[in-house]
Amino acid sequence: MKKLSSQPANGLHGTLTVPGDKSISHRGLILGAISQGTTTLTNFLPADDCLSTLGAMRALGVQINRESTTVQITGRGIHGLTAPKQALDMGNAGTATRLLAGLLAGQPFDSTLVGDDSLSQRPMERVRQPLATMGAKLALVNGHLPMTIHGQHLHAANYQMTVASAQVKSALILAALQADQPSTIIEKLPTRDHTERLLQAFGGEIATAADGKTITVQPQPNLRGQNVTVPGDLSSAAFFLTAASIVPGSRVRLHNVGLNPTRTGLLTVLQRMGGDVTITPTASTGEPFGDVTVAATELQPLDLTAADIPAVIDELPLVALLAATANGVSRISGAGELRVKETDRIATIVTELRKLGVAIEERPDGFVIDGRRAWQVQTSQLDSHGDHRIGMMMAIAALRLKTPLTLANAAAISISYPNFFHDLQQLLPSTEVLV
Ligand code: S3P
Numbered sequence: 001m002k003k004l005s006s007q008p009a010n011g012l013h014g015t016l017t018v019p020g021d022k023s024i025s026h027r028g029l030i031l032g033a034i035s036q037g038t039t040t041l042t043n044f045l046p047a048d049d050c051l052s053t054l055g056a057m058r059a060l061g062v063q064i065n066r067e068s069t070t071v072q073i074t075g076r077g078i079h080g081l082t083a084p085k086q087a088l089d090m091g092n093a094g095t096a097t098r099l100l101a102g103l104l105a106g107q108p109f110d111s112t113l114v115g116d117d118s119l120s121q122r123p124m125e126r127v128r129q130p131l132a133t134m135g136a137k138l139a140l141v142n143g144h145l146p147m148t149i150h151g152q153h154l155h156a157a158n159y160q161m162t163v164a165s166a167q168v169k170s171a172l173i174l175a176a177l178q179a180d181q182p183s184t185i186i187e188k189l190p191t192r193d194h195t196e197r198l199l200q201a202f203g204g205e206i207a208t209a210a211d212g213k214t215i216t217v218q219p220q221p222n223l224r225g226q227n228v229t230v231p232g233d234l235s236s237a238a239f240f241l242t243a244a245s246i247v248p249g250s251r252v253r254l255h256n257v258g259l260n261p262t263r264t265g266l267l268t269v270l271q272r273m274g275g276d277v278t279i280t281p282t283a284s285t286g287e288p289f290g291d292v293t294v295a296a297t298e299l300q301p302l303d304l305t306a307a308d309i310p311a312v313i314d315e316l317p318l319v320a321l322l323a324a325t326a327n328g329v330s331r332i333s334g335a336g337e338l339r340v341k342e343t344d345r346i347a348t349i350v351t352e353l354r355k356l357g358v359a360i361e362e363r364p365d366g367f368v369i370d371g372r373r374a375w376q377v378q379t380s381q382l383d384s385h386g387d388h389r390i391g392m393m394m395a396i397a398a399l400r401l402k403t404p405l406t407l408a409n410a411a412a413i414s415i416s417y418p419n420f421f422h423d424l425q426q427l428l429p430s431t432e433v434l435v
Helices: 022-033 048-059 094-104 125-132 166-176 194-201 234-246 265-272 310-323 336-340 345-355 388-400 410-415 420-426
Strands: 013-016 036-042 063-067 070-076 110-114 137-141 144-150 158-160 183-186 206-208 214-217 227-229 251-258 276-285 287-295 329-332 359-363 366-370 381-383 406-408
Touching: 013 420, 022 036, 022 048, 022 070, 022 094, 022 166, 022 194, 022 227, 048 063, 048 094, 048 410, 094 110, 094 125, 094 144, 094 166, 125 137, 125 166, 166 183, 166 194, 166 214, 194 206, 234 251, 234 265, 234 287, 234 310, 234 388, 234 420, 265 276, 265 310, 310 329, 310 336, 310 345, 310 366, 310 388, 336 345, 345 359, 345 366, 345 381, 345 388, 381 388, 388 406, 388 410, 388 420
Parallel strands: 013 251, 036 227, 158 183, 381 406
Antiparallel strands: 036 070, 063 070, 110 144, 137 144, 183 214, 206 214, 251 287, 276 287, 329 366, 359 366
16 A cells, blocks of 8 residues: 655656666577677666566576666576576566567477466467467467467568557567578567667667568677667656646656657657647667656646557546546547556556546547646546556546555556655655655
């Protein structure tokens, strides 16, 4: 149980540097492990999900030293992993599970992936089926974990994706590295391209066609260890950008956040809603990054449809919150993927925002929100439902309230952002004590 802060009298203020990007931290570990030589990850995210990946790579025989946010990986090359002695426990980490499914499908040993209750309910057929077209042998239980992988010699992929998923795409890319011929993967919609960018940095040959969706991968590359600086996670910065937008009087600057255009959907959303956003790109070393400043202002409603969704998929709980303060009716559709995240996020967003009296209607693939209705708090306790992003979104929503509430199952927040409340505290006046 966590006591949440209510509305700070003068809003949120200050500059914050958020922790490293979760997606890139997972990928840095995996690509470092299958390269030759040493890889150093700086600003690695030491959150539960990435530590699950780190543990799994160690169990596959890779030497990894971590000191705080610096990780040194002694690469074993693409053919150097060894059979794990027991099942790999992926915890809550969907990204790690799907990516490792692709990597392990082509290794000359068997392995098993298990996870927590939430991960064990998430769909895994979406990786089993496309990998099977390459000759992979993955066994699931009713489409779910535990997943047993019987490592095989893999054929090239020539696969048209049926879901817009960077996790599935990345599983196919990691399998394609081990295939006998070049592979082609065609995305349903363009999704985050961190695997492609990082693979290129490690010396892999991968190209995306002008359509932004057709990816070709050359097999059996000689990957070389790299020094990788992980940018700040825009998905973590998003909580404070949203807070600054909706808590009157706020102005907040987020320093050195990733600005990969496949991830910046929330910034586009804020701009479309009339938000006061200033983006200052500072550098690009494979991944672009920079500073983002947001100040509170009145927001307009917006419509989001399927093509908008991949770039804002993890921020949709925050889009719902922004819409709940806008001066009209917002419609989010084409977001059915939310139903298979850490929780059914359409259901958990609707349940939790209704506790605040928000006028939100559930749809099969999204929600409709009338931000004009004044909030009327119906509860003293909010709930993360064990979902990190729902817990943090509700902690931000609470900053609009006059009375302090509590958050049940707040521990889930450490899945992606162990220092979330500490960082939030930095932006609140010193009289507000959260921790
Ligand atoms: C991720 C891809 C997305 C996203 C997840 C991280 C990744 O999932 O929701 O938090 O790092 O590849 P899907 O690929 O299932 O959409």
